[in-house]
Amino acid sequence: MKLWLKALLSLAVMALLLWQIELAPLLAAFAATKLELSLLAFALFLFQQGVVAYAWHILLAGLNRNLPFCKTLEVHCLGSFFGTFLPSSVGMDVIRAYRLGRYLERGVDSASAMFVTRVVGFLVNFLLALLVAIPVSHTLDNPSLFGFVLLLTAMFIACVWMVLNERMLGLMKTVLARFKLARIADKIVGFRAGIMSIGRDRRAMFKLIALSFFYQSLGIVIIYVLGRALGIELAIWHYFIYIPLITTITVLPISLAGIGIREGAFVFLFAQAGVAQAQALSLSLLLFAQTVALALLGGVWYLFAREQNGLPKPLASSPVIQKESF
Numbered sequence: 001m002k003l004w005l006k007a008l009l010s011l012a013v014m015a016l017l018l019w020q021i022e023l024a025p026l027l028a029a030f031a032a033t034k035l036e037l038s039l040l041a042f043a044l045f046l047f048q049q050g051v052v053a054y055a056w057h058i059l060l061a062g063l064n065r066n067l068p069f070c071k072t073l074e075v076h077c078l079g080s081f082f083g084t085f086l087p088s089s090v091g092m093d094v095i096r097a098y099r100l101g102r103y104l105e106r107g108v109d110s111a112s113a114m115f116v117t118r119v120v121g122f123l124v125n126f127l128l129a130l131l132v133a134i135p136v137s138h139t140l141d142n143p144s145l146f147g148f149v150l151l152l153t154a155m156f157i158a159c160v161w162m163v164l165n166e167r168m169l170g171l172m173k174t175v176l177a178r179f180k181l182a183r184i185a186d187k188i189v190g191f192r193a194g195i196m197s198i199g200r201d202r203r204a205m206f207k208l209i210a211l212s213f214f215y216q217s218l219g220i221v222i223i224y225v226l227g228r229a230l231g232i233e234l235a236i237w238h239y240f241i242y243i244p245l246i247t248t249i250t251v252l253p254i255s256l257a258g259i260g261i262r263e264g265a266f267v268f269l270f271a272q273a274g275v276a277q278a279q280a281l282s283l284s285l286l287l288f289a290q291t292v293a294l295a296l297l298g299g300v301w302y303l304f305a306r307e308q309n310g311l312p313k314p315l316a317s318s319p320v321i322q323k324e325s326f
Helices: 003-021 023-031 035-062 069-083 089-101 108-139 144-164 166-178 182-200 202-229 236-251 261-271 277-304
Strands: none
Touching: 003 023, 003 261, 003 277, 023 277, 035 069, 035 108, 035 182, 035 202, 035 277, 069 089, 069 277, 089 108, 108 144, 108 182, 108 202, 108 236, 144 166, 144 182, 144 236, 166 182, 182 202, 202 236, 202 277, 236 261, 261 277
16 A cells, blocks of 8 residues: 555544544543653553563574663664654564664574564464454454454464465575575575574573563553543453554554554544543544654664764674573
8 A cells, every 4th residue: 555545544534533523622631631640651651662672682682692782772762763654663663673783793683583573462462352352342243343353363474474484485585586686585584594593492482472461461551541641431451452452453554654543443442431532532642642752762862872973883693692581
């Protein structure tokens, strides 16, 4: 889907929501926001980003890449600055993998670690979405909802399989070689080799899966705190039902950075629990504001980063690295 179509869809959905809700109740919802709870939610959000960077760091350690955690965290935040307004979160990950790859002897290892981190994170989210889609389908009297989430999960797994399948890789190498792009083919081979190497490290994968469940659950708690800041009096279990579904819907590459689609999903699903549309939209916008704030912090970090004085030198890999405990 072309970028201008995604932007048009995002603008159209946002315009429809604002026309339907009107500005006055939306401003009233923001005015009633409790500052202390908003700040608490943002502090938890920053901690959550540290968890993501740490998961990435663990996988790099499994590949014997001796990279300080602070450098991984720096690249994660700088990637937020450069990638927040790209068409999808995938673009942000590409920037992060590219920047971190400049510190490694084999830059493709950063992409492999990022890929595995994202895949496991998405699989955990899809699992949560499948589990919560059952009671939500019953509540909304819409059994097709579970089928929709199941279809998205199957499509995601199929895409991952195509990326890692050896025959597909061989076909891709043949095509690239015909167009004299053998160097790109070699990068792809190294990318897959890094992924398979990470997958064989059971200890690292166990840590990653545990961190992914923690990360996803913490994300739901953060949105719950934001909801309380807006005066939404819903029990936390409602969030554990709705947020995985919203995240799954937002994954669809049909809008600009999920804008519009995410807000519409918040308004529709939270309305099922009796939440006012203005409050639901405010909740989604506050959540997006956290992402923008992280991007601004990443921009400040970028201004003070030493690497601006020249290209960074690759950090030497170590043949033996002591695994971090979890």
